[in-house]
Amino acid sequence: MVETPRTRTLRAVLTYAALVAFSVYCIFPFAWMVDTALKPTAEIMSKDPTFWISSPTLANFAAVLVDSPFLVYFSNSLIVATASTIVTLIVSIFAGYVLSSWGRLPLAQIVGGAMVISQTIPGVLLLVPLYTLMQKLGLLSTYSALILVYCTFMIPLVTFMLKGFFDGIPHELEEAAEIDGCSTLGYIWRILLPLSAPGILATCVFAFIAAWNEFMFGYVLMNDDTRRTLTPGIMIFKGTHQTDWGHLTAASVLAVVPVAIAFVYLQKFLVEGLTAGAVKG
Amino acid sequence: MAAIDTVSAPDRMTEKRFAARRTARIRRTAALFLLPAALLLALLVAYPLANVIYKSFNAASLVDPTRVGFIGLDNYRTILEDENFLPTLWNTFVWTALSVAGEYALGLASAVALAQPIKGRAFFRGVILIPWIIPIAIAGLNWIWLLNPDYGLINSWLVKSGLMQQPHDWLGAINTALLSVTFVNIWRSFPFYTISLLAALQAVPADLHEAAALDGAGPIRRFWVITLPHLKAVSLTLIFIHIVWTAINFDFIWVMTAGGPLNASETVPVMIYKYAMQDYDVGAASALAAMATGFVATVFFVHRYALARRKDS
Numbered sequence: 001m002v003e004t005p006r007t008r009t010l011r012a013v014l015t016y017a018a019l020v021a022f023s024v025y026c027i028f029p030f031a032w033m034v035d036t037a038l039k040p041t042a043e044i045m046s047k048d049p050t051f052w053i054s055s056p057t058l059a060n061f062a063a064v065l066v067d068s069p070f071l072v073y074f075s076n077s078l079i080v081a082t083a084s085t086i087v088t089l090i091v092s093i094f095a096g097y098v099l100s101s102w103g104r105l106p107l108a109q110i111v112g113g114a115m116v117i118s119q120t121i122p123g124v125l126l127l128v129p130l131y132t133l134m135q136k137l138g139l140l141s142t143y144s145a146l147i148l149v150y151c152t153f154m155i156p157l158v159t160f161m162l163k164g165f166f167d168g169i170p171h172e173l174e175e176a177a178e179i180d181g182c183s184t185l186g187y188i189w190r191i192l193l194p195l196s197a198p199g200i201l202a203t204c205v206f207a208f209i210a211a212w213n214e215f216m217f218g219y220v221l222m223n224d225d226t227r228r229t230l231t232p233g234i235m236i237f238k239g240t241h242q243t244d245w246g247h248l249t250a251a252s253v254l255a256v257v258p259v260a261i262a263f264v265y266l267q268k269f270l271v272e273g274l275t276a277g278a279v280k281g
Numbered sequence: 282m283a284a285i286d287t288v289s290a291p292d293r294m295t296e297k298r299f300a301a302r303r304t305a306r307i308r309r310t311a312a313l314f315l316l317p318a319a320l321l322l323a324l325l326v327a328y329p330l331a332n333v334i335y336k337s338f339n340a341a342s343l344v345d346p347t348r349v350g351f352i353g354l355d356n357y358r359t360i361l362e363d364e365n366f367l368p369t370l371w372n373t374f375v376w377t378a379l380s381v382a383g384e385y386a387l388g389l390a391s392a393v394a395l396a397q398p399i400k401g402r403a404f405f406r407g408v409i410l411i412p413w414i415i416p417i418a419i420a421g422l423n424w425i426w427l428l429n430p431d432y433g434l435i436n437s438w439l440v441k442s443g444l445m446q447q448p449h450d451w452l453g454a455i456n457t458a459l460l461s462v463t464f465v466n467i468w469r470s471f472p473f474y475t476i477s478l479l480a481a482l483q484a485v486p487a488d489l490h491e492a493a494a495l496d497g498a499g500p501i502r503r504f505w506v507i508t509l510p511h512l513k514a515v516s517l518t519l520i521f522i523h524i525v526w527t528a529i530n531f532d533f534i535w536v537m538t539a540g541g542p543l544n545a546s547e548t549v550p551v552m553i554y555k556y557a558m559q560d561y562d563v564g565a566a567s568a569l570a571a572m573a574t575g576f577v578a579t580v581f582f583v584h585r586y587a588l589a590r591r592k593d594s
Contacts, residue, residue, distance in 0.1 A: 049432060098314045105307075111319050120525070129567075
């Protein structure tokens with residue numbers, strides 16, 4: 001490119017300055033959350049807040065883990081998110097396989113079209129009928145209610161993500177397997193799934209994070225405190241009159257840990273999957 | 282080839298029958314494989330959607346089972362005569378327009394910076410994605426803490442830097458509550474734009490830039506005539522999706538202000554929730570949800586139309 005060294009340096013400086021500014025903007029609320037969680041109450045309630053901690057403490061974490069229902073909420077979220085991920089994955093593998101291999105069948109086109117449309121319907125508009133439906137089925141405040149809802153809202157996206165991975169596997173493999181007498185199930189289990197394993201793992205993480213982070217349905221469909229999930233549950237730390245910010249931030253840090261680990265581990269896959277699956281220009 | 286020519290007529294018949302049987306088997310398997318997904322969509326999307334429209338013309342209550350029956354447009358009248366309805370619509374508009382505009386501006390700026398030949402792109406991209414992976418409920422609660430008027434970091438910074446005389450209760454004041462939540466929503470949502478726009482930017486052929494540079498086009502001119510046109514399709518989709526996602530977002534506003542103070546930050550989803558879960562008026566909530574569904578359908582229709590027109594031209 002025709003650029004003088006001076007403009008090139010200027011451009012590099014501007015670029016890095018912008019990126020550092022963006023990074024600070026993105027990370028400081030998160031850093032402040034961790035910082036507050038490690039402070040004793042006296043330092044949290046300071047009129048002159050700083051990032052410096054004079055006497056760091058784990059007391060907030062201990063209080064959250066021992067004296068609050070945090071662990072109950074945490075395990076509820078773990079159960080619901082894991083179960084929805086597994087069910088979503090099983091249902092979507094079969095649907096994605098049909099859409100990928102036999103996409104021309106009228107039935108496949110109808111279900112595929114229904115999935116596209118259902119992806120555009122926001123959950124909040126269905127909140128009331130879903131609540132009354134769960135009430136009628138006697139499923140309010142049960143894991144099944146949330147698992148069913150999360151699966152339904154994730155299946156379309158996950159199906160299309162999986163279809164994308166399946167499309168990348170040569171069709172000749174399926175023909176060869178069929179000639180060798182391999183059943184459809186055998187082909188999916190022995191060839192399709194192992195070959196698309198990295199993509200499927202990334203899709204799993206995506207579905208898990210989506211279920212783990214969901215707030216509204218957990219808030220509305222789960223009224224029993226022993227069944228409450230983490231995102232609505234954490235709101236109890238924000239008391240009606242006074243909030244113990246140390247406890248709230250400690251609980252936040254603990255709630256974010258699983259998501260953060262999953263994310264760091266699979267960042268590259270997620271970025272690619274999201275750009276391919278979610279926004280097709 | 283010769284082998285096929287010598288196949289006798291009966292053999293060809295069995296071959297045809299075999300092919301037909303294979304097609305029938307594929308159809309059955311396909312139907313079986315699609316059944317679970319189709320059942321879930323029918324039970325938890327199609328049925329509730331039909332139910333919203335049906336209930337919007339009927340009396341229905343969460344607590345009073347005797348309140349039933351067709352009442353025509355009464356539910357719609359309840360909504361339209363609610364003195365909060367127009368302010369809520371206006372809030373939803375402000376919240377959506379400012380959010381999407383802010384998110385797009387930050388997303389484009391960060392994507393352009395990330396697309397430069399830099400070291401540590403993966404690192405910066407990872408850091409910029411952080412707000413997007415933190416659950417909204419947790420992000421919202423921690424921003425309440427940052428914006429706290431007594432001990433909050435933001436107020437302390439603003440006062441110390443001399444930008445403000447004294448701390449301000451950002452979420453508790455009528456004139457700043459909605460704008461503050463909008464600011465937080467932009468913080469949380471812009472990384473999605475960054476990732477999508479970055480992917481589109483990296484797909485712009487480098488030789489286009491080189492050719493234009495050789496012809497004497499400066500970086501700013503190249504951005505306008507080469508980069509932006511390449512981003513049009515992605516931008517269109519991003520903006521339309523986010524208009525819908527933002528307009529119907531319940532979490533942020535509910536967690537941070539619950540629509541308050543005095544409904545100053547109430548948007549349509551919060552109003553639906555309050556009608557249903559606080560007034561137990563399922564009919565009115567359904568009427569409002571039905572109107573919102575009409576809005577969503579319109580946005581998607583316009584989006585498809587815009588995309589189709591782009592393809593034609």
